Amino acid sequence: MAKFFTLIVLGVVLGTSAFAQSGSVTGTVLDPEGNPVSFANVLLHSTADSSLVKAGFSDSKGVYNLAPVPEGQYFTRVSFVGYQSHQSEPFAVAKAEVSRPDVQMQEVSTEIKDVRITAEKPLVSVKPDMTVFNVAGTPNAIGENAFDLLRKAPGVMIDNYENIILLGKQGTRIYIDGKPSPLSAGDLANLLKSIQSDQIESFEIITNPSSKFDAEGNAGIINIKFKKDKNLGGNATLSGGYATQIYSKYNGSLSGNYRTKKFNAFGSYSIRNGRDWSYMDSYRTQPDAAGNLFGFDQESAVIFDQTSHNFRVGTDFFLNDKHTIGFTGSGFFSGGNITSTNWTNIYNLETATPNSILIADGTTDLNNANLNGNLNYRYDNGQGTTLNLDADYGTYDNDNNSIQPNVYFAPQLTSFLFENNFTSQTPVDINIYSFKADYERPFWQGKLGLGGKVSYVSTDAGFDLFNLVNGEEILDVNNSSLFNYTENINAAYANFQRQTGKWGWQVGLRAEQTNSIGELSALIPVSDSVVDLNYLNLFPSAGVTYSPSRINSFRLSYSRRIDRPRYQDLNPALQQLSELSFRRGNVRLTPQYTHNIQLTHTYKYTLNTTLSYSRTTDYFTNITSTEGERATFITLLNLSTRSVANLNVSYPRQITKWWSTYTNTGVTYVRNVADSADLALLTETQENFSVDINQWTWNIYHQSTFNLPAKFKLQLSGFYSSPSIWGANFRNRGFGGIEAGVTRRFFNDRATLKVALGDILYTMQWASNQELGDLNFFVTGGWESRRLRFNFSYLFGNNQMKASRKRKTGLEDLGDRAGSGGGNGPGQ
Numbered sequence: 001m002a003k004f005f006t007l008i009v010l011g012v013v014l015g016t017s018a019f020a021q022s023g024s025v026t027g028t029v030l031d032p033e034g035n036p037v038s039f040a041n042v043l044l045h046s047t048a049d050s051s052l053v054k055a056g057f058s059d060s061k062g063v064y065n066l067a068p069v070p071e072g073q074y075f076t077r078v079s080f081v082g083y084q085s086h087q088s089e090p091f092a093v094a095k096a097e098v099s100r101p102d103v104q105m106q107e108v109s110t111e112i113k114d115v116r117i118t119a120e121k122p123l124v125s126v127k128p129d130m131t132v133f134n135v136a137g138t139p140n141a142i143g144e145n146a147f148d149l150l151r152k153a154p155g156v157m158i159d160n161y162e163n164i165i166l167l168g169k170q171g172t173r174i175y176i177d178g179k180p181s182p183l184s185a186g187d188l189a190n191l192l193k194s195i196q197s198d199q200i201e202s203f204e205i206i207t208n209p210s211s212k213f214d215a216e217g218n219a220g221i222i223n224i225k226f227k228k229d230k231n232l233g234g235n236a237t238l239s240g241g242y243a244t245q246i247y248s249k250y251n252g253s254l255s256g257n258y259r260t261k262k263f264n265a266f267g268s269y270s271i272r273n274g275r276d277w278s279y280m281d282s283y284r285t286q287p288d289a290a291g292n293l294f295g296f297d298q299e300s301a302v303i304f305d306q307t308s309h310n311f312r313v314g315t316d317f318f319l320n321d322k323h324t325i326g327f328t329g330s331g332f333f334s335g336g337n338i339t340s341t342n343w344t345n346i347y348n349l350e351t352a353t354p355n356s357i358l359i360a361d362g363t364t365d366l367n368n369a370n371l372n373g374n375l376n377y378r379y380d381n382g383q384g385t386t387l388n389l390d391a392d393y394g395t396y397d398n399d400n401n402s403i404q405p406n407v408y409f410a411p412q413l414t415s416f417l418f419e420n421n422f423t424s425q426t427p428v429d430i431n432i433y434s435f436k437a438d439y440e441r442p443f444w445q446g447k448l449g450l451g452g453k454v455s456y457v458s459t460d461a462g463f464d465l466f467n468l469v470n471g472e473e474i475l476d477v478n479n480s481s482l483f484n485y486t487e488n489i490n491a492a493y494a495n496f497q498r499q500t501g502k503w504g505w506q507v508g509l510r511a512e513q514t515n516s517i518g519e520l521s522a523l524i525p526v527s528d529s530v531v532d533l534n535y536l537n538l539f540p541s542a543g544v545t546y547s548p549s550r551i552n553s554f555r556l557s558y559s560r561r562i563d564r565p566r567y568q569d570l571n572p573a574l575q576q577l578s579e580l581s582f583r584r585g586n587v588r589l590t591p592q593y594t595h596n597i598q599l600t601h602t603y604k605y606t607l608n609t610t611l612s613y614s615r616t617t618d619y620f621t622n623i624t625s626t627e628g629e630r631a632t633f634i635t636l637l638n639l640s641t642r643s644v645a646n647l648n649v650s651y652p653r654q655i656t657k658w659w660s661t662y663t664n665t666g667v668t669y670v671r672n673v674a675d676s677a678d679l680a681l682l683t684e685t686q687e688n689f690s691v692d693i694n695q696w697t698w699n700i701y702h703q704s705t706f707n708l709p710a711k712f713k714l715q716l717s718g719f720y721s722s723p724s725i726w727g728a729n730f731r732n733r734g735f736g737g738i739e740a741g742v743t744r745r746f747f748n749d750r751a752t753l754k755v756a757l758g759d760i761l762y763t764m765q766w767a768s769n770q771e772l773g774d775l776n777f778f779v780t781g782g783w784e785s786r787r788l789r790f791n792f793s794y795l796f797g798n799n800q801m802k803a804s805r806k807r808k809t810g811l812e813d814l815g816d817r818a819g820s821g822g823g824n825g826p827g828q
Contacts, residue, residue: 023093024067027100029058029078031550036062037105038551038604039654040080047073047090057654060604069093078103131608131650133203146200146224147192156205156222166207166220173217176224176330192224201225207612208543208557208598211493211508212438212449215539215562226268226312234258239793245784247303249274267313276304280781285349287774288629294355295347296580296630306336306366326376331369338364344580346630354411360579362404369397385441396430405468406579420579421468422476428568429460446498449508452491459485461571481522483571483585488515495541504545512537512562518570518587531570531587537562555600565589565620569636582627584635592618592638608650616642619672622727626775639674639691639728658707665700670725691772695731697724711749715741726768730777733767737785750795759785 029040042064044054053074054066071094079085083105091098150156156166166172174192206213207220236256243249255268279301287293314328342360347353372394379387402424408417436453461483466473495508517532543557571585598612619642627633648666655661674691703717720736741756765782 023069023071023095024065024097025054025069025074025076025093025100026063026065026097027076028102029062029064029080030102030104031083032104032106033550034104035550036060037080037083038062039606040064040078040105042066043077043079044069044074045077047075069098071095076100076103078105080105083107131205131207133205134201150192150203150222164222166205166222173221174224175221176226207610208559208596209541210506210543210559211495211510211539211541212451214453214491215510215512215537215560217561217563236796237793238796239791241789241791243274243787243789245787246277247275247784249276262318264316264318265314268311270310271308273307274305276306276784278302278304278781278783280779282777282779284632284775284777286626286630286632286776293349294630295349296344297347298342298344300340300342303339304336305339306334308332308334322379322381324376324378324380326378328374328376329372331371333370334366334368336366338366340364356417357409357411357413358406358579359409360404360406362402364400364402367397367399369395371395383442384447386439388438390434390436392432392434394430394432396428396432398426398428400426402426404579423466423468423473425462425464425466427460427462431458432456443496444498445500446496449493449495449497451493453489454491455487455489457485457487459483461485461568463571481520481571483518483520485518485570486516489513502547504547506541506543508541510539510541512539514564514591520571520587533590537593551604553602556598557600558595558597561594561596562591563594563620564591565636569620580631582631582633584633586636588638589620589636590618590638592616592620606652610646610648612644612646612648614644616644621672623729623772624727624770624775624777625772632775632777637674637728639672641671641673643669643671645669660705662703663700664702666698668697668699668724670695670697672725672728674728691729693725693729693731695723695725698722711745713743715743729772730768730770735764735766737761737764747794752791752793754789754791756789758787758789762786 025044027042029037029042031037036058038058038060040058040062042056042058043052044056044066046053054069056064056066058064071092073090073092075090076088077085078088084107086103086105088100088103091100150164156164156172164172164174202225204223204225205220206223209217209221213221234257236254238252238254240252241250243251249272251270251272253268253270255266257266258264279299281300282298283295284298285293285295310330310332312328312330314326316324316326318324340360340362342358342362344358344360346355346358348355373392375391377387377389379385403421404423405419405421407419407421409415410417432455434453434455436451438449438451440447440449442448463479463481463483465476465479467476468474489512491510491512493508493510495506497506498504513534513536515534517530519530539560539562541557541559543555545553545555547553565586569585570587570589594614594616596612596614598610600608600610602608617640618638619640620636620638621642622634623637624632624634646666646668648664650662650664652662653660671694672691699719699721701717701719703715706714706716708714716738717740718736718738720734722734724732724734726732737759739756739758739760741754743752743754745752762785764785765780767778767780769779770777
């Protein structure tokens with residue numbers, strides 16, 4: 001360490017000496033209106049051979065200072081995104097400071113078709129309609145997956161039960177290359193965990209979408225952009241990774257691209273294999289029919305052994321300068337099993353004596369498949385008139401079979417008491433069809449957008465429960481059923497935007513008509529077996545932007561949004577998870593509606609501050625209640641209202657040439673309100689109380705990146721979230737973690753080796769508690785969060801970069817609504 005600091009001091013002394021014997025070049029970079037331009041690239045070249053002598057950038061006042069500069073003849077080149085590059089006339093430098101005339105940049109007036117990337121993208125880019133989180137190549141993306149990377153995105157939190165929260169709100173829509181993934185929370189988490197970090201380019205965060213987007217999703221949209229369609233000629237990238245803590249995990253991926261002037265083809269394949277371990281311990285108290293209070297102390301652990309496969313293929317045919325036809329296909333296949341251990345000590349708290357012990361070690365075989373196809377046509381006349389047509393089809397096939405023994409023993413395992421064992425089969429088939437059209441053209445010195453969409457969904461969800469008696473499976477006719485659900489949504493929208501000087505505005509209206517019918521077929525008839533809904537909703541949106549200068553911009557926006565229940569959440573059939581806990585659907589669940597308003601300020605293209613407020617009516621969320629004397633169940637209910645206020649600040653900063661940072665922090669206030677009528681569906685005993693809970697939550701994420709000698713790069717990051725609310729009325733304990741990663745490039749930057757250690761202090765363990773009537777529930781949990789990860793990748797072929805066309809497909813109103821089950825939570 002002493003030698004290291006000695007070298008630093010020596011470098012400073014030598015640099016100071018060199019500066020004293022040489023000259024310097026200073027100047028100021030201005031925008032077309034005369035305002036300073038921060039972080040403009042300034043390059044000093046020798047006039048003799050145009051070689052680069054010195055590189056720098058302008059500061060917050062637009063001033064640059066290049067030093068030391070030896071005597072000679074030079075010229076400067078100044079560049080900044082959105083402006084034409086500026087090259088100066090030759091000038092001389094002697095042993096003195098040379099002050100150059102101000103450089104006034106000019107806006108780019110022509111479209112740039114070919115781009116060669118020569119510098120790293122900023123970690124966070126703030127755009128008028130979205131925030132872009134560029135994760136490609138960052139050391140903390142080492143060996144990670146899309147789900148883990150989402151924890152680091154601006155304004156994003158992932159709670160204890162793997163629900164994605166954006167600016168303090170649940171209901172975030174996840175898109176993959178412009179296409180939403182129509183999966184349940186649990187299945188979506190598994191899908192994102194199978195997508196490796198080296199395939200991801202960036203996350204696009206759209207918190208208040210315009211009427212062009214589907215109205216689904218009250219919190220906004222996060223679009224995961226893959227690395228694809230960007231290279232001239234042919235190329236391929238091969239990578240492999242390994243991670244370990246309790247169990248080992250392996251992953252590998254292969255992606256390729258081939259492009260000519262008339263044709264483009266791309267594809268990727270990835271595989272993940274390994275075991276994942278997690279635990280959840282709980283303690284709850286609830287009374288029996290006689291009023292005696294019982295306690296249930298449960299310890300459980302789960303081993304998830306899974307092999308998953310992901311693939312994506314696509315083609316684009318450039319018929320001419322105006323017409324393009326493209327096809328994309330993708331798939332996700334996974335198979336494996338879940339092995340759970342479950343031990344519950346049951347106490348009679350009135351007599352303070354042990355009652356019994358339940359051992360419920362179960363297994364579940366999993367087989368999930370998903371296929372999606374998209375056919376796209378695009379017309380672009382090059383003068384602002386475009387037409388996009390998309391036809392989509394998606395199919396989802398989930399087939400899960402479970403064995404759940406429930407064996408009761410006397411206290412201290414002194415004798416066997418009795419057992420209730422069962423098996424279950426839960427096949428789910430979902431088919432989704434959609435067609436959409438988007439048309440834009442110049443109108444009234446602005447841009448007018450018109451479009452429409454038709455979608456159709458059919459769902460068949462079976463649930464067969466068998467009691468195991470003397471090794472024989474006997475169908476439980478009371479709890480076996482088939483749930484059929486169909487849904488048709490017809491939508492049309494109009495949107496207009498215009499820029500006038502420093503002011504810009506946008507206004508839009510979207511209409512969505514929903515026709516749905518759910519039918520429960522059971523051997524023993526039940527109430528509410530058929531629910532038929534037809535409704536028409538209007539969703540306005542509006543926004544105003546104001547840019548008083550190049551370094552300040554403001555945006556005020558409003559939108560009305562909807563969230564429809566996931567298909568399986570409507571299924572009223574019981575889905576037992578153990579003898580003492582199960583999930584129950586709610587056929588009476590209705591859509592929730594949200595009003596969002598948001599004010600955003602961007603300063604110097606880096607400091608981004610957002611103040612938002614939303615109010616949701618008929619808010620549906622998870623709640624846990626009692627069933628009988630000993631069991632609990634989890635379901636979704638419509639609460640009266642949910643109010644969320646959030647202040648979020650993100651700030652990327654270049655401290656020195658070798659040290660850059662990114663910090664994101666936010667404060668959120670949440671209030672959930674439900675009266676006795678909302679809770680009447682739980683049990684008859686729950687009708688005389690209500691829910692009125694609120695919580696202030698603070699969270700922060702910080703990341704520092706260090707460019708080290710010999711092509712090494714080090715990254716340190718950490719996050720913390722203070723206590724928060726989950727579901728209707730669970731209070732989460734605060735938690736956080738820190739991690740470190742290092743990367744090095746080899747073979748002319750074609751090969752990359754990465755190593756990272758996550759949750760170094762092993763602090764990402766969570767805890768929650770709920771009080772609802774006579775039920776008191778406390779639960780804790782965790783997973784293999786402290787993992788050592790290795791990843792190696794190599795690029796074959798041409799690495800010249802070219803911009804690609806952006807595409808969005810038509811499955812935009814169905815995300816996060818299909819699949820075989822919900823996310824994890826208390827009582828499961």
